[in-house]
Amino acid sequence: ALNLRELNSSSCLWLRVSHSEWTNFALQSMENGFPCIAGKASENALLSLNKDSNIEPESDEYSEISDAAEKVRRLRDSAASLTSAHSVQAQGAEYLRSKELRILRRQTRPVKNSDCTGSNLFRDGINKRNERMLQHLRSIQMFRDLEPDLRCV
Template sequence: MSESTIADQSYLFLNRIQDRRFDEESLRILELSLVATSAKSFSDLRSGLRDLMRSESSVVFGELTGESVVAKLSVLEFFARAFALIGDTESCLAMKYEALTLREIKSRNCLWLRVSHSEWIDFAVQSMEHGFPCIARKASENALLGLKRDSLIEPTSEEYSENLDAAAAAENVRRLRDSAASSTSSHSGTRCRVLEEQGTQDTKQTDSAH
């Protein structure tokens, strides 16, 4: 694929974003443009897409006021996948964190939105692996709350069976939380604050109407 065709693909993706077409076709166009990009041009393309996507996502979330929680979660999932494709792990995690937080807030009235402790654990592990220990710690704390809640509601739930009772599962999560808490380098702390602030700001935007 020629460089001009790659550029056309990238512009097509951005045009679809500006037209608010958050669908599988848009993600496919993004993936094709990235896969076909030469090694020489990939870094520049990814950097440009990252900056534009971050800017555009802020605008989009500002427009979500009044939309249903399902619509908001759908857009968050789209941006998480798009950021993952362009290699922007920080923004990808921010989208996932906001989605989980939004679900947790809304689950007070809609139980089907409730975030399971296993989802929080998976997110905590992913955050640790990518250098966001403070977010991993918060996710671990939410996982502990979820374990406590689930053990009271469904003491025989298969979710944490598999030869591991609730007490043992909680101990594993505590170890993850303590490991995250001990990772307090200045670099990681700065990145965590950025991610926390982005997630908090976006959650306020998407949830302000409710």
């Protein structure tokens, strides 16, 4: 409705939408969870304020208009940050950023430089031998548990 009034205001000046109406609409849009619409309304409020900026800088009206413009800019910036936080493009960019960070963390991890000294190789060999013996004994034990007890017959 405000956009239609603004379009028709060129022929009928009394239909012109003031910056306070645009600001109120932007605030209500933000409160109701429509930051994209609030951003556009605050842009229109700034345009309306620029049309009214033919006032001398020393007057009281100028300070009021500059305060209102600052308030509208803050509203526009908060709407833009909320809009960009929920957009698919922003979510995709955030995902790619986190993915790059994960890849960089993997690449920058200090590589464990194990010295291939004789004592390390000997210890690793003993550990592997012990694991093989343990697996062998477990498989023998499993076969014993599966065979029927021939002594009881």
